[in-house]
Amino acid sequence: MPEARPGGPGTPGRTRPTGHDVASAAGVSQATVSLVLGGKWEGRVSARTAQKVREAAREMGYRPNLAARHLRLGRTRTALLVVPALTNEFFAAVHQGAVGIASDHDFGLLLYPSPEGVTAAPVPFASASAALDGVIASSMAPGALSALRGEGLPLVMLDSDDPGSDATVNFDIAHGMRQIAGHLLSLGHRHLAHVASAIDSWTFTTRADSLHQALHGTGGSVVRTEHAPLSVAGGLEATTRALTGTTAPAPTAVVCDDDLLATGALKAARRLGLRVPEDVSVTGFDDLALATAVEPELTTVHLPAAEAGAAGMRALLAVLDGRQADTELLPVTLVPRTSTGPPATAAR
Amino acid sequence: MPEARPGGPGTPGRTRPTGHDVASAAGVSQATVSLVLGGKWEGRVSARTAQKVREAAREMGYRPNLAARHLRLGRTRTALLVVPALTNEFFAAVHQGAVGIASDHDFGLLLYPSPEGVTAAPVPFASASAALDGVIASSMAPGALSALRGEGLPLVMLDSDDPGSDATVNFDIAHGMRQIAGHLLSLGHRHLAHVASAIDSWTFTTRADSLHQALHGTGGSVVRTEHAPLSVAGGLEATTRALTGTTAPAPTAVVCDDDLLATGALKAARRLGLRVPEDVSVTGFDDLALATAVEPELTTVHLPAAEAGAAGMRALLAVLDGRQADTELLPVTLVPRTSTGPPATAAR
DNA sequence: CGGCGGTGGTTATACGTACAACTCCCGGGG
DNA sequence: CCCCGGGAGTTGTACGTATAACCACCGCCG
Known part of the structure; x- marks a missing residue:
């Protein structure tokens, strides 16, 4: 019939x-x-x-017909990339790296931009995409992925220390902060302000810890720490607080957790009538396009975001192949630009 | 057996x-x-x-099981969004808008970031994703989508005049440029420089045409036009040329095709020893986050990028439903900030 | 001359779902 | 008393693919 x-x-x-x-x-x-x-x-x-x-x-x-093939094989050759807010250029680059490797292997890549910051609402699976072979999550809090965990899907984490993942890709943050610290120390700075992210995620606690460890026993120290939401406006406010506070030794340099905050720091300095870098030095982190758009251009640490996405996708493919995929640590490099210089009171 | x-x-x-x-x-x-x-x-x-x-x-x-359902129904509830370079925050916002509507309707959204600028290589379908119900393409040259056309897939175009699409979503660029022109004219500017995109796409030819039409019969005019690749560096070079040229009436304001170029214009002015907006005014277009990150903050035209993505997805859903989906024109608004002011030689 | 292995295919499923067509049961009207 | 209608499910496909299991033919060896 x-x-x-x-x-x-x-x-x-x-x-x-x-x-x-x-x-x-x-x-x-x-x-x-x-x-x-x-x-x-x-x-x-x-x-x-x-x-x-x-x-x-x-x-x-x-x-x-892919649907037929997927049905037959029980696999879909589709992965999901979870990022907090794609509008941050950093994650756009991560995606670009991942999608490159994915399409090289005839893999589709779905993208889930978590609505808010890092500790976002649990990723909704019941709704759209239930046909996945694996997941790559970038800079996500472990909690946000609990729904995933239950699915038993292969999971690769980027920029996280979540132990529940099948593989991990991280940046060598400690090295980056040592570079920043070394750069500022060699210019003559001793008293630093730290403008940190208010978000309590591994990404940023690591940055703070690394900074303090890098300074340990060097004669330099963080004399002031201010927390801010991860935005230009947040950086502006936090830096204003840091530079107008009544700390005994005034900081001569502001170390920011990322380039957005550093951009805010530049604005704060300007509004306070301080010249950068003559009166105060500023450093960022991530090396976004923003770093060279502002004036002066930001001294920052370059993170290979696209390479991280690619490495994550490769790791996922390895896991799906049954091969072992270990933790990977990606190198970072200091990019000195014009937002740092010797302090006015340089004691040499 | x-x-x-x-x-x-x-x-x-x-x-x-x-x-x-x-x-x-x-x-x-x-x-x-x-x-x-x-x-x-x-x-x-x-x-x-x-x-x-x-x-x-x-x-x-x-x-x-989605694969089984897709096989049975012959539809996949998956769409593809094609954008030129996701690292431009504008397109990230478009995606965010589209993905919101998509997941509301249990649709998956694949993302294809075309490797280079607007007139990119034809979208490769043979490779990854052949299981699509429709396509949304943003700011793409008609040629790049020829491979798509053959597929007979429903196609929605954003920011384009391609006649082959089933629906179109555009911004009211003409109105935006009238706003820019009116704003500068009312401040007293008469001689403008236009820093335009070197990319010959509808998006940018429209911006140029709209600017000239907006100035027609007002006493104001574009005394100099420079083309540049769509980047901060490109804007810097083009603006330098525009401001150091030997045009008889020197321009007192620089109208840029987008915020990246305008950011470059700010840098150019600074390097030439010109103050913004006292010596020269600068305007952008798009209202990226960048516009408020730089100093001075950019007077620009806000485009509702996320709303465009959402409208595009809605239009695609309508087409798939057999409903009529017409051209939509999204409103834009001028956002005056501190990069514009009266010219020093204001003849009132 | 019978059997045997290799070459070059074919036939028959099964994946999990959506839906057309069929079945069964029960109450009521002619 | 018989048939009809409709409520409540069930049976039977079919979507297009990948692959296990089968099979026909041919040449060759013992």
Whole structure:
């Protein structure tokens, strides 16, 4: 009893050719088509037949129906990338890196930009995308991924110390902060202000810890710490507090947790009538495009964001292949620009 | 003859429950499960049975297999968003808007960030994602989508005049440029420089045309036009050329095609020893976060990028529903900030 | 001359869902 | 008393693919 075509009678247009169509065009069976196009025909199909099949497929513009393949194989070749707010250029770069590797391996990459900051609402799976082979989560709080955990999906974490993941990709933050500290110390700075993110995530606690450890036993120290939401406005306010406070030794440099905060710091200095870097030095972190857009350009630490996305995707593919995927630590580099210089009171 | 489970014997873990599992748990047939969970059981299944089914489904954590559903229905509830370079915050916002609407309607949204500028390489479909219901393309040159056209997929274009699309969403650029022109004229400016994008796309030819039309018959005019790649560095160079040229009446304001160029213009002015806005005014376009990050903050035109993404997704859904989806024109608003002011030589 | 292995395919499922068509049961009207 | 209608489910496909299992043919060896 023939059933009405799901496409319905309202679809007079072209229907895409299937493996059966290719088969009859080439005078073989659908199984042979699948074998040939799947690449595993060595010793099962003659070279001449294989050629005939490939030709027919090309002429008809055949492309396999992914839904059918996914159903058959139980895998979808689709991964999900979870990031906090894609409007931060950093995560856009992460995505770009990941999508590059993904499409190299015929993988689709879905993107879930978590609505708010790092400790976002749990990722909603019941809704859209239940057909995933794995997940890459960037800078997410462990809690936000509890819904994921239950799915038993392979999970790769970027920039996190979550122990529940199958693989991890991190930046060498400690080294970056040592570079920042070393740079400022060598310029003659001893008293630093730290403008830190108010978000209590591993990403930023690590940055704070690394800064303090880098200064340990060097004669330099953080004389003031201010917390701020991760934005230009936040950096402006926090820096204003840090520079107008009544700390005994006034800070001669402001170390910021990222470039947004550092940009705010530049604005704060200007409004306070301070010149950068003559009166106060400012450093950022991440090396966003913003760092070279502002004046003076920011001394900052470059994080290879795209490379992190790529590494995350590679790690996920490795896990899906059953191969071992270990923790990876990506190198970072200091980029000295014009927002830092010797303090006016340089004691040399 | 029972076949080995595709998952293979290497998967000892949990397999997800299927509609059949739910059916036997509830003591009904799989068809009934599908009916109830599909929501179309009115008059076909008793309320008590429906309740039983829903309960069983919830307890077992049942979620339908999307691949199977897609195969059966011939639709995938997945769309593709094509943007030029996601690292531009503007397109990140477009995506955010689109993904919001998409997930409201249980749609997945794939993202294809075209590697280079607007007139990018044709979108590669043979590779990753052949299972799409429709495409939204933002600021893409018509040529880049030729591969798409052949697919016969529903296509919504953002910020383009491509006639081949099923629906279009545009910004009211003409109004924005009239606002810019009016603002500068009322401040007393008569001689303007135009720093335009070197990219020859509808987006930017429209901006140039609108500027000239807005000035027509007002006494103001563009005395100098410089083209530049769409970046801060490009804006810097082009503005330097525009301000050091030997045009008879020197421009007192620089109108830039977007905020990146305007940021470059600020840097150029500073390097030439000109104060903004006392010696020269600068305007941007788009109202990126960058506009308030720089000093002085940019007078610019706000484009509702997220709303455009949302409108595009809504239009696509409408087309897929067989409803008519017409061209939509989104309103834009001038945001006066501190990068504009009366010219020093204000002839009033 | 019979059997045997290899070459070159084909046939038959099964994946999980949505839905058309069928079945069964029960009450009421002619 | 028989048939009809409709409520409540069930049975049977079909979507397009990947692959296990089967099979026909041919040449060759013992």
